[in-house]
Amino acid sequence: MSGGRDLVSPEPDNDEYAIEAALRPKRLDEFIGQARVREQLSLVLESAMRRNRPPDHVLMSGGPGLGKTTLAMIIAAELGMPLRVTSGPALERAGDLAAILSTLSEGEVLFIDEIHRMARPAEEMLYLAMEDFRVDIVVGKGPGATSIPLDIAPFTLVGATTRAGLLPAPLRDRFGFTAHMDFYEAAELEQVLTRSARLLSVDLPPEGAHEIARRSRGTPRIANRLLRRVRDFSEVRADGLVTREIASAALNLYEVDGEGLDRLDRAVLGVLLRKFGGGPVGLSTLAVAVGEEPETVEVVAEPFLVRQGLIARTPRGRVATASAWAHLGLTPPPDAFGASVLPSLFDEA
Numbered sequence: 635m636s637g638g639r640d641l642v643s644p645e646p647d648n649d650e651y652a653i654e655a656a657l658r659p660k661r662l663d664e665f666i667g668q669a670r671v672r673e674q675l676s677l678v679l680e681s682a683m684r685r686n687r688p689p690d691h692v693l694m695s696g697g698p699g700l701g702k703t704t705l706a707m708i709i710a711a712e713l714g715m716p717l718r719v720t721s722g723p724a725l726e727r728a729g730d731l732a733a734i735l736s737t738l739s740e741g742e743v744l745f746i747d748e749i750h751r752m753a754r755p756a757e758e759m760l761y762l763a764m765e766d767f768r769v770d771i772v773v774g775k776g777p778g779a780t781s782i783p784l785d786i787a788p789f790t791l792v793g794a795t796t797r798a799g800l801l802p803a804p805l806r807d808r809f810g811f812t813a814h815m816d817f818y819e820a821a822e823l824e825q826v827l828t829r830s831a832r833l834l835s836v837d838l839p840p841e842g843a844h845e846i847a848r849r850s851r852g853t854p855r856i857a858n859r860l861l862r863r864v865r866d867f868s869e870v871r872a873d874g875l876v877t878r879e880i881a882s883a884a885l886n887l888y889e890v891d892g893e894g895l896d897r898l899d900r901a902v903l904g905v906l907l908r909k910f911g912g913g914p915v916g917l918s919t920l921a922v923a924v925g926e927e928p929e930t931v932e933v934v935a936e937p938f939l940v941r942q943g944l945i946a947r948t949p950r951g952r953v954a955t956a957s958a959w960a961h962l963g964l965t966p967p968p969d970a971f972g973a974s975v976l977p978s979l980f981d982e983a
């Protein structure tokens with residue numbers, strides 16, 4: 635992958651975990667944006683604390699880097715309870731989950747990241763655990779196998795998923811509360827950046843924060859990463875003050891354009907417009923044409939391009955909008971938005 639792609643990828647880099655931990659808000663009132671989720675969650679937590687019972691299980695859905703792990707940590711901190719962290723791919727067998735569930739203490743918060751990737755047997759064990767705080771441990775094999783019920787301490791499950799649609803309904807239904815995490819507004823990202831700059835001792839005036847925020851793809855993780863690159867640039871090429879010009883020059887150098895599009899985004903748009911006349915074209919054809927995996931195009935580039943109103947997903951494939959042509963400075967062919975395409979623009983594929 636190119637340097638530019640890594641810079642605006644919503645997934646964390648390997649060496650990014652420590653710095654992310656340092657920048658994480660620790661309490662709900664420090665958490666920026668997602669006003670609705672924050673208010674809903676604070677009600678869920680407060681009423682549980684008043685009743686002196688663990689709150690309902692919480693499902694968080696939303697793209698990578700939007701703050702799901704941060705919120706899970708905040709939930710535990712607000713409840714004053716320990717947090718146990720695991721992930722769907724780590725729960726391959728029911729025994730993996732049983733080992734965790736049977737050692738939870740009362741009221742503990744269990745965070746399962748990427749919960750949609752849990753193996754089936756573990757998932758079935760989780761149903762019973764979530765509902766009755768019980769697991770059935772199967773002893774032995776074949777016809778002689780018996781199942782021994784085991785009570786577990788009441789706990790709160792916090793599940794996170796980037797693909798809520800992939801969760802089986804019985805699992806989804808067992809969460810008492812679902813928090814839908816959305817992309818952040820630029821003004822919210824400016825607050826995230828200002829807070830991070832303070833923690834990292836970066837001299838970031840509001841206009842510098844504004845310039846970085848608008849190129850951060852609505853994602854705090856990307857905002858924090860761009861801030862670090864801009865800081866490097868300002869320290870080496872200037873006096874450390876991150877003015878608008880410095881932020882802009884640094885991000886241009888890293889090929890993140892004025893709307894946060896990077897090389898892959900522009901490649902997807904370029905192919906869609908130049909090669910396929912604006913579409914419709916299928917995802918896998920598009921991915922082959924830009925030399926990427928379909929999943930990378932679907933999970934990383936496409937949601938942002940759709941959100942920016944540059945492409946639309948239709949039942950017949952991906953279609954460029956008028957803004958896409960304008961963004962690349964191209965003129966659409968006369969039939970680009972013909973009757974066959976327009977009515978389906980708003981049907982999600």
Ligand SMILES: Nc1ncnc2c1ncn2[C@@H]1O[C@H](COP(=O)(O)OP(=O)(O)OP(=O)(O)O)[C@@H](O)[C@H]1O
Pocket residue numbers: 644645646653654655657658659664665666667697698699700701702703704705747796826854855858
């Ligand atoms: N609302 C917020 N306010 C301030 N910083 C935030 C906020 N949300 C996320 N961040 C910052 O963004 C970084 C990424 O957040 P986090 O790890 O919680 O995302 P995530 O949704 O769990 O991502 P993934 O799905 O990849 O695990 C963290 O370092 C955190 O500091």
